[in-house]
Amino acid sequence: xxxxxxxxxxxxxxxxxxxxxxxxxxxxxxxxxxxxxxxxxxxxxxxxxxxxxxxxxxxxxxxxxxxxxxxxxxxxxxxxxxxxxxxxxxxxxxxxxxxxxxxxxxxxxxxxxxxxxxxxxxxxxxxxxxxxxxxxxxxxxxxxxxxxxxxxxxxxxxxxxxxxxxxxxxxxxxxxxxxxxxxxxxxxxxxxxxxxxxxxxxxxxxxxxxxxxxxxxxxxxxxxxxxxxxxxxxxxxxxxxxxxxxxxxxxxxxxxxxxxxxxxxxxxxxxxxxxxxxxxxxxxxxxxxxxxxxxxxxxxxxxxxxxxxxxxxxxxxxxxxxxxxxxxxxxxxxxxxxxxxxxxxxxxxxxxxxxxxxxxxxxxxxxxxxxxxxxxxxxxxxxxxxxxxxxxxxxxxxxxxxxxxxxxxxxxxxxxxxxxxxxxxxxxxxxxxxxxxxxxxxxxxxxxxxxxxxxxxxxxxxxxxxxxxxxxxxxxxxxxxxxxxxxxxxxxxxxxxxxxxx
Numbered sequence: 001x002x003x004x005x006x007x008x009x010x011x012x013x014x015x016x017x018x019x020x021x022x023x024x025x026x027x028x029x030x031x032x033x034x035x036x037x038x039x040x041x042x043x044x045x046x047x048x049x050x051x052x053x054x055x056x057x058x059x060x061x062x063x064x065x066x067x068x069x070x071x072x073x074x075x076x077x078x079x080x081x082x083x084x085x086x087x088x089x090x091x092x093x094x095x096x097x098x099x100x101x102x103x104x105x106x107x108x109x110x111x112x113x114x115x116x117x118x119x120x121x122x123x124x125x126x127x128x129x130x131x132x133x134x135x136x137x138x139x140x141x142x143x144x145x146x147x148x149x150x151x152x153x154x155x156x157x158x159x160x161x162x163x164x165x166x167x168x169x170x171x172x173x174x175x176x177x178x179x180x181x182x183x184x185x186x187x188x189x190x191x192x193x194x195x196x197x198x199x200x201x202x203x204x205x206x207x208x209x210x211x212x213x214x215x216x217x218x219x220x221x222x223x224x225x226x227x228x229x230x231x232x233x234x235x236x237x238x239x240x241x242x243x244x245x246x247x248x249x250x251x252x253x254x255x256x257x258x259x260x261x262x263x264x265x266x267x268x269x270x271x272x273x274x275x276x277x278x279x280x281x282x283x284x285x286x287x288x289x290x291x292x293x294x295x296x297x298x299x300x301x302x303x304x305x306x307x308x309x310x311x312x313x314x315x316x317x318x319x320x321x322x323x324x325x326x327x328x329x330x331x332x333x334x335x336x337x338x339x340x341x342x343x344x345x346x347x348x349x350x351x352x353x354x355x356x357x358x359x360x361x362x363x364x365x366x367x368x369x370x371x372x373x374x375x376x377x378x379x380x381x382x383x384x385x386x387x388x389x390x391x392x393x394x395x396x397x398x399x400x401x402x403x404x405x406x407x408x409x410x411x412x413x414x415x416x417x418x419x420x421x422x423x424x425x426x427x428x429x430x431x432x433x434x435x436x437x438x439x440x441x442x443x444x445x446x447x448x449x450x451x452x453x454x455x456x457x458x459x460x461x462x463x464x465x466x467x468x469x470x471x472x473x474x475x476x477x478x479x480x481x482x483x484x485x486x487x488x489x490x491x492x493x494x495x496x497x498x499x500x501x502x
Contacts, residue, residue, distance in 0.1 A: 274329020
């Protein structure tokens with residue numbers, strides 16, 4: 001698939017809107033056609049015959065703001081169209097909005113209302129109270145005519161509740177909106193080129209692991225039992241969406257304990273902490289709930305065991321990661337961080353060496369470093385069981401299987417998530433692979449030509465984000481979904497006594 005399934009038609013009501021779009025389209029705009037429908041739902045509805053041959057449809061042009069936060073020149077991407085008692089979804093809105101934002105535009109995503117007349121005063125206020133961001137007079141009939149074809153609606157704000165139409169200030173807004181619409185046009189061309197049918201290959205297992213589920217539940221239960229605020233040292237897990245959701249419920253995330261009031265309920269993150277952090281918490285009388293993943297706790301125990309017998313512990317991991325800092329804090333003076341094979345040569349002679357591994361590394365990368373340690377120190381002892389956690393291993397095996405059959409792989413996870421980054425690296429050996437926090441991070445150029453898209457999510461990424469990506473892809477054309485499972489996960493971890501049901 002090298003482009004849209006058929007010609008893309010961009011519909012505008014006014015000649016000035018059509019001119020702005022045509023001026024903004026790239027010279028190689030391909031099969032994008034710009035037409036004028038005329039102003040209002042009647043003319044827009046009568047344009048249906050002219051749209052029959054289009055593979056994808058876009059409505060764009062100027063619009064009126066309903067939300068007080070919008071200003072002239074802002075861009076509204078419709079998540080749904082409300083018209084004549086109907087609500088018509090626009091599933092690809094996050095993809096389009098993300099691309100427009102990367103183009104430097106001020107973008108909002110939300111409902112767009114279509115009216116058969118210019119909306120003013122109390123009616124404008126009523127539509128805003130119902131949640132619509134903006135209003136136009138043409139999107140509804142064209143959305144209805146799309147009939148399952150990919151459809152998008154993008155409006156550039158000209159007038160606002162504070163500066164309605166037919167005021168001198170709207171002339172300035174119109175000039176700004178014209179310039180903005182020219183900048184919108186090339187993004188619409190990229191959106192059209194990304195449209196077409198796809199096959200989504202879902203790696204399984206994916207998303208939350210038992211340790212992450214446990215950590216999130218600990219914070220949720222602490223909020224329920226003790227009430228907000230509940231303080232959390234560092235991110236409970238490395239995912240922006242999880243953190244924002246818990247913040248909305250009353251969790252307060254801090255970098256260090258000196259930001260926490262004395263005696264407050266405080267949760268240690270899933271990545272673990274050094275003993276010095278525990279000592280500081282005790283000295284300040286904090287009511288600590290430990291959400292450290294039990295698999296990280298196992299690594300800490302192994303580190304203490306090796307150090308207690310006099311070994312120099314080579315910790316295979318990445319500098320600055322919270323898990324690494326916690327493990328090294330368990331045995332200061334007895335541990336050396338080894339980040340790559342070259343680092344093995346810098347280990348000192350004259351001491352017995354053992355090695356441990358950060359739990360979220362790429363399996364093959366860690367194995368190469370461990371093998372280099374054993375070659376240099378034949379008597380080196382590793383952990384009794386692999387330190388890399390079962391969930392990391394399973395997700396890497398699953399994404400490798402999916403990547404081999406994909407034109408493109410999308411890994412859902414935050415940039416500070418080590419296990420998510422490793423998934424992108426593993427997948428990238430077989431296919432182009434990208435780490436995204438959600439649908440809005442997906443570049444449309446990645447999708448133009450990608451018929452089969454592999455999907456997975458890091459162990460700290462919510463499952464709903466994968467569903468959101470599939471839904472957004474569905475807004476570009478039909479999507480068939482296939483799940484490829486390489487392992488079943490049945491492990492569950494008990495909760496600490498402080499948050500168990502009483």
